[in-house]
Amino acid sequence: MNRRKFLSLASAGIAAAASSVNVRAASADVAEGRPEAVGVLHDSTLCIGCRSCEAACQSVNSSILPRPENYRTPEKPFYDRSVLAVKRQTDFQRFTVVNRYAVEGRYPVHRKFQCNHCMEPACASACFVKALYKTPEGPVLYRSELCVGCRYCMVACPFFVPAYDYDNAWNPLVYKCTMCAPRIASGQVPGCVSRCPEKALIFGKRSELIKIAQARIMESPEKYVKHVYGEHEAGGTCWLYLSPVPHKLLDQPEVGDVPPSRLTSGVLEAAGVAAGILSVLLGAACAVSRRRVNNADDSRAEGAESDPARGSGGDTHNEASEGNKEGGQ
Ligand code: SF4
Ligand code: SF4
Ligand code: SF4
Secondary structure (H helix, E strand, O other), rough: HHHHHHHHHHHHHHHHHHHHHHHHEEEEEEOOOOOOOEEEEEOOOOOOOHHHHHHOOOOOOOOOOOHHOOOOOOOOOOOHHHHHHOOOOOOOOOOOOEEEEEOOOOEEEEEEEEOOOOOOOOOHHHHOOOEEEOOOOOEEEEOOOOOOOOHHHHHHHHOOOOEEEEOOOOOOOEOOOOOOOHHHHHHOOOHHHOOOOOEEEEEEEEEHHHHHHHHHHHHHHOOOOOOEOOHHHHHHHHHEEOOOOOHHHHHHOOOOOOHHHHHHHHHHHHHHHHHHHHHHHHHHHHHHHHHHHHHHHHHHHHHHHHHHHHHHHHHHHHHHHHHHHHHHH
């Protein structure tokens, strides 16, 4: 009986370890990336920092995002460019912001910031309930109904994108750009792209956008640095950027080409296997302990049979104590 119990507990532990490997395989599948993905190219040599894209984003996401006049933190209207004086970050009130960068010896450069919709998104790999996931079309989307609020996605994202509604005590959620997936599905371009007056934003198939970006660099090498940011960063992203200055001057981090999910997958797998091994050991310890208690019970029963006086109810407490002492050795 004890051996059967041990084997059953051991099997459960091994199953737990195997299941962690399956989870790893599933995340690798999510992380595969999609060669047919769509995306957006932002050419900061054309961007004038007008904030029309910010206004458009709020407008097309009005069911999720509040109007600026209802922001919990003070914010200027979208036509007010004085906000560009300070660097801003996306948060639970805005999916995108445009920042201005004063670069020595040239006009200011503007760069739009939002989720980059990675080809192998670290946020999705880190999300163990799969609230974040990569779609075949390109957008990385969020299922609020699955989110447990662990905020692993915020830690995992190499671009510091996911924002959290800390002020909402009852239903705090993660906020980030959706690439306007519903609009794309209905044949429209993302809201921000549709309203950019300078055509600094172009929507299309990611592979085509890379060709357009490379052609611009080739045709006007004096205008651009020779680097399409997002072509390879973090395994590639659906949002791509052209710049007249090194991208790191526009707060675009040097994250390397390897998807972060691949760097962490070994650790995650090891953690899963460790959890499986731990349950095997705990199961074994539990089985051994139970076996010793049973042995002690058997000894007591034999003692009671050989000495009827010791089996009387009056001494039960002391006899049990002896049995426990024996079992604990
Ligand atoms: S930029 Fe960050 S939040 Fe967006 S898909 Fe990549 S890892 Fe996820
Ligand atoms: S793609 Fe849509 S959600 Fe994302 S920044 Fe543009 S308008 Fe906002
Ligand atoms: S709408 Fe276009 S030009 Fe205006 S800030 Fe946005 S990306 Fe730049």
